[in-house]
Amino acid sequence: MTGLRYVYAVCHPLGAPLQAELTGVAGDPPRLLTHHGLIAVVSHVPERDFAEQPLRAHLEDLDWLTETARAHQGVIDALTVVTTPLPLRLGTVFRDDSGVRVMMEAREDDFRHTLDRLEGRVEWGVKVYVESEPEETGEPAEKAASGRDYLRQRRRYVRAHEDLWQQAEEFASRLHAVLSSHAEDSRLHAPQNATLSGISGQNVLNAAYLVSRHESEEFVELVDRTKDDVPGLRVELTGPWAAYSFAGEETGEGDTT
Amino acid sequence: MTVVERREVALVDLLDRLLAGGVVITGDITLRIADVDLVRIDLNALISSVNEQVPSPWGS
Numbered sequence: 294m295t296g297l298r299y300v301y302a303v304c305h306p307l308g309a310p311l312q313a314e315l316t317g318v319a320g321d322p323p324r325l326l327t328h329h330g331l332i333a334v335v336s337h338v339p340e341r342d343f344a345e346q347p348l349r350a351h352l353e354d355l356d357w358l359t360e361t362a363r364a365h366q367g368v369i370d371a372l373t374v375v376t377t378p379l380p381l382r383l384g385t386v387f388r389d390d391s392g393v394r395v396m397m398e399a400r401e402d403d404f405r406h407t408l409d410r411l412e413g414r415v416e417w418g419v420k421v422y423v424e425s426e427p428e429e430t431g432e433p434a435e436k437a438a439s440g441r442d443y444l445r446q447r448r449r450y451v452r453a454h455e456d457l458w459q460q461a462e463e464f465a466s467r468l469h470a471v472l473s474s475h476a477e478d479s480r481l482h483a484p485q486n487a488t489l490s491g492i493s494g495q496n497v498l499n500a501a502y503l504v505s506r507h508e509s510e511e512f513v514e515l516v517d518r519t520k521d522d523v524p525g526l527r528v529e530l531t532g533p534w535a536a537y538s539f540a541g542e543e544t545g546e547g548d549t550t
Numbered sequence: 551m552t553v554v555e556r557r558e559v560a561l562v563d564l565l566d567r568l569l570a571g572g573v574v575i576t577g578d579i580t581l582r583i584a585d586v587d588l589v590r591i592d593l594n595a596l597i598s599s600v601n602e603q604v605p606s607p608w609g610s
Contacts, residue, residue: 300575303573362564362565366568380567380568380573382569383569385573385575400573407573416567418563480571482570485563485566490561490562499566501566531560538566538567538571540572540573541571541572
């Protein structure tokens with residue numbers, strides 16, 4: 294058998310089969326590789342795309358990255374339906390099955406520990422955006438009757454702008470504190486780049502919360518209740534995700550900021 | 551639950567998790583491409599290449 298092994302996740306043995314028509318990265322259906330009672334979910338991927346050099350080059354290709362990330366996520370999503378997977382970083386590739394087994398053996402204690410910690414839990418993403426510039430659609434400056442009027446308008450605009458930003462920061466930190474107290478763990482991701490996200494507004498909070506499944510409905514309602522608190526700000530909820538942001542070591546610190 | 555609307559997952563949200571989250575395996579047994587810094591640098595390069603094409607509306 295040729296090809297490299299792309300590993301999506303490690304999990305406990307599945308209670309139910311994966312959906313039959315699932316395809317993963319490089320169009321290969323995910324396979325289950327059992328080692329010492331843990332399962333690695335693996336696809337066979339071609340060396341021409343997934344060896345170190347080509348993979349590195351591919352990672353700079355947005356189309357390729359998109360396709361691969363979505364395929365990876367598709368497998369993790371399917372796993373999430375039947376178990377609590379421990380997702381691995383995108384692009385974790387081994388030479389062969391035996392390489393995967395060696396890795397599982399070396400990390401076995403870690404995996405079991407983390408799987409226990411994550412069992413029955415999901416990740417929710419919450420982002421806060423400053424929706425728009427204040428008074429952006431207000432009267433254009435030309436309408437000012439005089440230079441003094443113009444300056445007054447300008448000052449008002451700047452003040453409104455500063456106020457909104459301050460409000461945004463206060464709102465974001467308040468929201469984060471409330472949500473953290475309703476979650477088992479939290480991580481702060483770096484604010485998203487507006488160009489890459491294609492989403493209007495400036496992202497001021499990009500957080501992930503680890504919440505048990507049975508408390509998730511309550512968590513979602515909590516987010517829902519706070520989201521119209523401040524005009525000009527927008528709250529977005531994503532999830533439930535597999536606990537990607539909590540799969541690493543418990544460092545107790547923000548992830549990327 | 552009123553907030554959750556199942557639309558397609560945004561790529562950036564996905565990349566936040568797939569490139570910054572997940573278990574990182576390093577060492578001789580991998581091809582060492584899961585290395586944190588490597589992937590992060592690549593993503594930054596990607597973002598700046600996107601930025602060059604479309605100037606940020608927040609630049610001024």
